[in-house]
Amino acid sequence: MLEVVKLSVSQARQTKNKTTPTGASVEQFLNALENPVRQHDCRTVMDIMATETGEAPMMWGPSIIGFGSCHYAYQSGREGEMPLTGVSPRKQSLVLYIMPGFAGCAELLERLGKHKTGKSCLYINKLGDVNNDVLRQLIRESVRTMRAKYETR
Numbered sequence: 001m002l003e004v005v006k007l008s009v010s011q012a013r014q015t016k017n018k019t020t021p022t023g024a025s026v027e028q029f030l031n032a033l034e035n036p037v038r039q040h041d042c043r044t045v046m047d048i049m050a051t052e053t054g055e056a057p058m059m060w061g062p063s064i065i066g067f068g069s070c071h072y073a074y075q076s077g078r079e080g081e082m083p084l085t086g087v088s089p090r091k092q093s094l095v096l097y098i099m100p101g102f103a104g105c106a107e108l109l110e111r112l113g114k115h116k117t118g119k120s121c122l123y124i125n126k127l128g129d130v131n132n133d134v135l136r137q138l139i140r141e142s143v144r145t146m147r148a149k150y151e152t153r
Contacts, residue, residue, distance in 0.1 A: 003039055004005055004008040005076070010068055016041055017080040017081070017082075018061060018062050019061040019064060019082070019089065020060060020061065020080075020081065021058050021059065021060055021066070021069070021081075022058075022059045022060065022061065022062070022116060023058075023059070024031075024052075024059040024062075025059070026046075026057045026058065027061055029045065029063075029065070030042060030065075030089075031065055031084050033089055034073070035089075035091075036055045037126055038089045038094060038126075039089065040127075041089070041091050041094050041124075041126055042065070042087055042089040042094060044127055044132075045087045045094065045096060045127070046065060046087060048132075048135065048136050049067045049085050049086070049087065049139060050067060052136065052139050052140045052143050052151075053067040053084055053085060053143050054068075055068040055084070055108060055113060056066040058083075059120075060082075060083055060086060060148075062074065063088050063089075063090070064083070064086045064087070064088045064097065065086055065087050065088065065121075066082075066083025066084075066085070066086035067083055067084055067085050067086060068084035068085070068143070068146075068153070069082070069083060069084065069085060069151075069152065069153045070082060070083075070084055070150035070151060070152045071150060071151045071153070072149075072150055081153075082099065083097065083099070084099065084142075084143050084144055084146045084147070084152065085097055085099060085139055085142055085146070093125050094121040094123070094124045094125075094126070094127070095121050095122070095123055095137070096121070096122040097122075098120055098121070098122050098123065098138060098139070098142045099120050099122060099142060099145075099146050100120070100145040100146060101119055102117055102122075105138060105141070105151050106138060108134055108138050108141070109138075111131060111134045112130050112134045112135060112138065113129050113130035113132055113134070114129040114130065115129070115130060122138070
């Protein structure tokens with residue numbers, strides 16, 4: 001049986017975000033990847049994200065390579081930092097974090113190629129399955145939206 005726990009506003013503010021910058025080496029993380037195609041694809045996406053954000057990559061949590069940082073604050077009182085955009089080379093797919101989500105992106109997603117989406121996640125099996133120019137445009141729009149909406153650092 002699940003127990004429902006309600007947090008007060010002050011408790012919500014005190015809840016720690018699990019995904020924070022770690023200071024771990026991005027290069028060591030990438031070099032430890034067993035799948036050479038996933039490693040290559042991740043490095044290619046990282047190049048795009050670095051160009052579009054003007055930021056260096058950094059590890060956020062154990063498996064997300066994030067670019068830039070922005071501060072968020074919800075009405076609940078919860079606040080914290082999150083990357084402007086990021087990528088994670090998971091076993092099943094390459095996950096790109098398109099932080100504002102995909103509202104208004106239907107035309108780009110139609111042209112992108114083979115992919116799946118979650119709330120803010122873009123799942124790509126391999127980079128050869130998608131149009132890299134469209135992917136770059138999607139990342140660019142995402143970063144622009146994040147910078148307009150949140151205080152960035």
